[in-house]
Amino acid sequence: MGQTIVVRDLRKRYGDVQAVNGVTFEVEEGEFFGILGPNGAGKTTTLEIIEGLRQADSGTVEIFGQSPWPRNPKLLPRIGVQLQASAFFERLTAREQIRTFASLYGTAQAEADEMLEVVGLADKAATPAEKLSGGQAQRLSIACALVHGPDLVFLDEPTAALDPQARRNLWDLLRDINKQGRTVVLTTHYMDEAESLCDRVAIMDRGEILQSGAPATLVRGLDSMTHISIESGLLSLTEAKALAGPGDDVTDDGVSLQFSTPSPAPLLAALAERRALGGLRVRGATLEDVFLHLTGREYRA
Amino acid sequence: MNALSSLSRAMLLGFLRDKASVFFTILFPLMFLLLFGVLLQDPGVSKSDVVQIGAVPIVDQMPADARARIGEVAALTKSTDREDALAKVRTGDIDAVVEQTGDTVVLHYSAADQVRAGSVRGVFDSLIMSANTADRPPKYSLDSRQVEDASLKPIQYLTPGLLGWAVAMGATFGAAMTLVTWRQKKILRRLRLSPAPTGAVVAARVGVSVGLALVQTAIFIGVAMTPYFGLTLSPFWWMSIPLVIAGTLAFLSVGLLAGGVAKTAEGASGIANLVVLPMAFLSGAFFPMEGAPSWLQAVSQVMPLRYLNEGMIDVMVRGQGPSAVLMEMGVLLGFTAVVSIIVVKVFRWDDV
Ligand SMILES: Nc1ncnc2c1ncn2[C@@H]1O[C@H](COP(=O)(O)OP(=O)(O)O)[C@@H](O)[C@H]1O
Numbered sequence: 272m273g274q275t276i277v278v279r280d281l282r283k284r285y286g287d288v289q290a291v292n293g294v295t296f297e298v299e300e301g302e303f304f305g306i307l308g309p310n311g312a313g314k315t316t317t318l319e320i321i322e323g324l325r326q327a328d329s330g331t332v333e334i335f336g337q338s339p340w341p342r343n344p345k346l347l348p349r350i351g352v353q354l355q356a357s358a359f360f361e362r363l364t365a366r367e368q369i370r371t372f373a374s375l376y377g378t379a380q381a382e383a384d385e386m387l388e389v390v391g392l393a394d395k396a397a398t399p400a401e402k403l404s405g406g407q408a409q410r411l412s413i414a415c416a417l418v419h420g421p422d423l424v425f426l427d428e429p430t431a432a433l434d435p436q437a438r439r440n441l442w443d444l445l446r447d448i449n450k451q452g453r454t455v456v457l458t459t460h461y462m463d464e465a466e467s468l469c470d471r472v473a474i475m476d477r478g479e480i481l482q483s484g485a486p487a488t489l490v491r492g493l494d495s496m497t498h499i500s501i502e503s504g505l506l507s508l509t510e511a512k513a514l515a516g517p518g519d520d521v522t523d524d525g526v527s528l529q530f531s532t533p534s535p536a537p538l539l540a541a542l543a544e545r546r547a548l549g550g551l552r553v554r555g556a557t558l559e560d561v562f563l564h565l566t567g568r569e570y571r572a
Numbered sequence: 573m574n575a576l577s578s579l580s581r582a583m584l585l586g587f588l589r590d591k592a593s594v595f596f597t598i599l600f601p602l603m604f605l606l607l608f609g610v611l612l613q614d615p616g617v618s619k620s621d622v623v624q625i626g627a628v629p630i631v632d633q634m635p636a637d638a639r640a641r642i643g644e645v646a647a648l649t650k651s652t653d654r655e656d657a658l659a660k661v662r663t664g665d666i667d668a669v670v671e672q673t674g675d676t677v678v679l680h681y682s683a684a685d686q687v688r689a690g691s692v693r694g695v696f697d698s699l700i701m702s703a704n705t706a707d708r709p710p711k712y713s714l715d716s717r718q719v720e721d722a723s724l725k726p727i728q729y730l731t732p733g734l735l736g737w738a739v740a741m742g743a744t745f746g747a748a749m750t751l752v753t754w755r756q757k758k759i760l761r762r763l764r765l766s767p768a769p770t771g772a773v774v775a776a777r778v779g780v781s782v783g784l785a786l787v788q789t790a791i792f793i794g795v796a797m798t799p800y801f802g803l804t805l806s807p808f809w810w811m812s813i814p815l816v817i818a819g820t821l822a823f824l825s826v827g828l829l830a831g832g833v834a835k836t837a838e839g840a841s842g843i844a845n846l847v848v849l850p851m852a853f854l855s856g857a858f859f860p861m862e863g864a865p866s867w868l869q870a871v872s873q874v875m876p877l878r879y880l881n882e883g884m885i886d887v888m889v890r891g892q893g894p895s896a897v898l899m900e901m902g903v904l905l906g907f908t909a910v911v912s913i914i915v916v917k918v919f920r921w922d923d924v
């Protein structure tokens with residue numbers, strides 16, 4: 272499979288802020304690629320340079336083998352962009368919005384109406400964009416990005432500020448888009464979103480990509496601990512420490528007794544033997560542990 | 573639909589659904605037409621220029637005190653070229669022509685400025701009355717003749733001036749608001765990501781603004797021509813259409829400049845007001861410039877609205893031919909070209 276996007280050593284500075292500091296990655300055709308990082312990591316700036324909205328200070332970008340800067344009209348029909356802030360014409364209804372965008376690409380009005388159905392907004396067609404809920408506006412925004420059938424789709428934090436149910440619905444839509452064979456590049460500050468949607472993620476912080484790969488590979492690559500917790504009071508701290516292995520970490524905050532161990536099986540067996548499984552929770556490593564491991568900081572979106 | 577027509581449609585719908593914009597662009601200037609129709613009945617008047625053709629015994633032989641009284645309101649000069657003098661009354665360069673045939677004194681005046689015409693007539697009325705008191709039955713009579721159609725009313729000169737202002741305001745605000753709000757709402761950057769040519773965005777705005785200006789013109793003329801107001805257009809009134817288009821382009825460029833410089837809609841409307849409102853007062857849209865001090869006249873010469881107003885009055889009221897406004901149109905288009913160059917330089921797709 273060919274490389275849809277090739278980014279090499281991208282840099283961008285705003286005054287004192289080095290927003291993007293030597294970013295390099297590739298995205299393959301048909302891939303669902305995520306850029307994951309806290310706010311201010313440089314995700315939007317990176318995306319905007321790739322889309323051709325901003326000029327990098329240095330470094331190169333190729334989309335389908337062409338440079339997006341300066342504005343490249345040959346490339347534009349092949350990409351679809353959902354901007355971080357929804358961009359809608361004032362006082363136009365959902366149907367008028369998407370039809371206007373369709374005509375900018377020479378796409379038929381009927382296809383625009385169909386796209387409204389696909390994102391589940393057919394019953395909101397006559398509603399002004401200003402009156403849509405957050406989730407509906409995001410879906411309209413995505414529909415406007417997809418209306419001309421692009422091969423490559425950029426989505427900048429599409430689920431930010433949505434309630435959990437609306438997020439799940441949107442995830443299904445995004446998976447479908449990718450299943451149709453489109454390459455999708457998404458930025459997010461939600462770890463679970465990246466883990467759930469992306470074939471591959473790049474973890475970004477302070478303008479740099481710390482690591483990239485499939486979410487499962489990243490987590491497995493970590494010499495990671497499994498976190499086991501039970502109710503406080505079932506075991507004393509001394510008993511707990513006796514049960515735990517030499518490399519394990521044991522804490523008791525009065526609510527739960529927590530073990531962090533690289534080998535959970537013998538510990539779980541020992542706890543079961545003592546019938547001390549009340550309130551048991553076992554949590555494997557997640558991308559948050561990967562972030563913690565890479566930066567030494569707790570992940571805070 | 574292609575990019576140009578769909579963008580024009582989006583712009584137009586956005587405008588028509590905004591009640592406040594529609595009010596300020598279409599109805600607000602119309603209200604001024606009514607308001608000024610009343611207010612402008614009695615503005616202050618400067619000395620009138622009156623040209624005397626040949627011998628006018630009643631003027632030549634008038635007593636010194638009568639001469640002084642006339643001197644307060646009118647400056648009398650003599651001329652032998654009757655046709656030239658009458659033409660000058662028509663174009664507004666002088667206020668009246670007086671001649672005498674036998675015992676009839678003929679006064680030619682323009683109704684484009686009724687106040688001035690009234691004061692000149694008043695002077696000659698009283699002059700003739702005092703000359704008549706010596707003889708009875710009355711010897712002299714005054715025959716006042718309007719150089720234009722006798723049906724002229726104040727609406728004749730209010731309509732072109734206020735229409736020019738309305739067009740200027742509509743074009744400036746329309747362009748400034750579209751530019752700022754489309755940039756703020758990220759529509760410009762979204763358009764930049766579509767293959768639609770940049771020119772289509774500008775062309776759409778030009779098309780919508782010119783269209784709205786022509787609608788304003790039609791409504792203004794339509795309302796002014798109702799029997800109640802009784803506007804009568806002179807034969808070359810249609811020259812006001814190319815003039816309105818040139819004026820729209822000039823103020824469109826002003827609006828784009830305001831929208832390019834300003835960061836917010838409030839800022840853009842502030843700048844637009846700052847430019848258009850003083851210009852309206854200083855360019856003869858609300859009151860005639862003839863009475864203004866000379867420094868103000870000089871200032872008004874650099875204002876594009878002055879040229880739009882002059883041109884509109886020339887072709888709509890003074891009955892001048894198309895060639896009379898070529899200079900005004902040239903100034904407006906030249907102004908557009910210069911401002912457009914600056915607009916291109918300050919244009920930003922993005923807030924930052
Ligand atoms: N236009 C800009 N001008 C100045 N600083 C900016 C601009 N855009 C982004 N930044 C700064 O660059 C950094 C990266 O921002 P951004 O790319 O938006 O991050 P993210 O999308 O990951 O939240 C931040 O510190 C932000 O404040």
Ligand SMILES: [Mg+2]
Nearest residue numbers: 314315355428
């Ligand atoms: Mg961002």
